[in-house]
Amino acid sequence: MQALRFIIGSFVLAVGLFACGPGDGRQEYTDTPVKGTITISADESFKPIVDALIxxxxxxxxxxxxxxQYKPESECIKDLWNDSIRMVISTIKLTDAEVQSVVDxxxxxxxxxxxxRDAVAVIANPASKDTLLTMAEIQMILTGNYTRPLVPVLDGLRSTSTIRFLVDSVLKGQKLTDKAKGANTSxxxxxxxxxxxxxxxFIGVSWIGNQDDARQLxxxxxxxxVQLESSDKPDKYVLPVQANIYTKRYPMTRDLTYILKEGHRGLGTGFADFMSGEIGQLIFKKAYLMPGRRNFIVRPAETKE
Known part of the structure; x- marks a missing residue:
């Protein structure tokens, strides 16, 4: 997170130095919420769900x-200063000061x-015996100190939202093992x-959560x-299903956020409203993410043998 904050600060400074005056702020737009063409930037970890929404x-x-344009998260953040990019979709939420910096x-x-709300899912080889893990064991795997020589495989080794989450929220200052493998995509x-x-x-749950997607099946x-130890009940292990993502019992969750740069009611606004509206929220739900703009009711259920 600190590295991304540095990127944001550097771009604010650069734009401030080279700005050519305030201008009159007026621009001719040809798009509306239901007509036109725009370009957006999205964290490549969320390609399945963004493709479905579009x-x-x-x-x-x-x-x-x-x-x-699908990119690592750090590249998406740079697009906040790209005039041709109307929207960024990632797990980054700007502070009020950072929003004002972009506006200015x-x-x-x-x-x-x-x-x-998304979750980072942990996946294992079918032959693996490591199907129940605590967060302490996840830390040991990521630092190379686990009891067995498990190799963490990530969607890249830098710049992605999954990497940032694991480094910031799981390792918390510890060093990622040099044995970690980086793959080009999820x-x-x-x-x-x-x-x-x-x-x-380690991948976003939207890559494996949609039971109606033949590719994901x-x-x-x-x-x-892999099931992880519940954040509220020791010795109880849970999967990254929607109820556990909603309550954060699954210990590795993160929010998916859009950042829209639009000075008029255009196609970006239309798409943003769609994502937060009923149909968009149903698409998130179908993709195994937890809808963020609709109420979610968790009901107790029992199964009979």
């Missing part, structure tokens, strides 16, 4: 085109909103873990999901 939005509004530098309205992480018995992967035939 597909439905464009289907419902056939005069729209949303071009998405870019002379544009900035809005941000968490629209869903599906590459899945394929690597499926082939290597001692590998253990094929992933689940290759690997198995």
């Amino acid at each position: 597909q439905v939005y464009e289907s419902n509004n056939d005069s729209t085109k949303i071009n998405v 530098s870019m002379h544009i309205v900035v809005k941000q909103l968490p629209v869903a 599906d590459s992480v899945i394929n690597y873990v499926a082939k290597v018995p001692d590998a253990i992967g 094929s992933f689940l035939k290759k690997v198995k999901i």
Whole structure:
């Protein structure tokens, strides 16, 4: 997080130094919430869910085109200072001061909103015996101090939201082992873990959560999901299902947020409203994320043998 804050601060300074005056702030726009073309930037860890959201939005509004560039999270943050990028979707939430810095530098309205809660899922090779892990054991795996030589496999070794979460929220200052493997994409992480018995992967749950997605079902035939010790009940192990993500019983959760830069009611606003509206929230729910803008009721249930 500190590294990303440095990136944000550096860009604010650079834009401030090279700005060419305030201008009159007026610009001709050709897009509306239901017409036009825009480009957005999204954390590549969330490609399945962002693809699904865009597909439905464009289907419902056939005069729209949303071009998405998938990048590591740090590259998405740089796009806050890119005039051609209308929106950023990632796990970063700017502070009030950072929002104001973007507003002052870019002379544009900035809005941000968490629209869903995600989880970092842990996956193992089908032959692995490590199917129940505590967070202390996760730390040992990531630092290379686990009782068995498990190799952590990540979607890259720097700059992604998954890496930032593991370094900031799990390792908390400890060094990631040099034995960690970096894959180009989340599906590459899945394929690597499926082939290597001692590998253990870390990916966003949206890559394996949609039970109606044939590709994701094929992933689940290759690997198995590790259960982590519940954050509220020692010795109880839980999966990253929506109820556990909602209550944060699953210990590795994070919010998915959009940051919109738009000085008019355009296509970016339309897509933002869609994500936080009923249909968008249902798409998040279907993808195994926890909808962030709708109430979620957890009901007790019993199974009969």
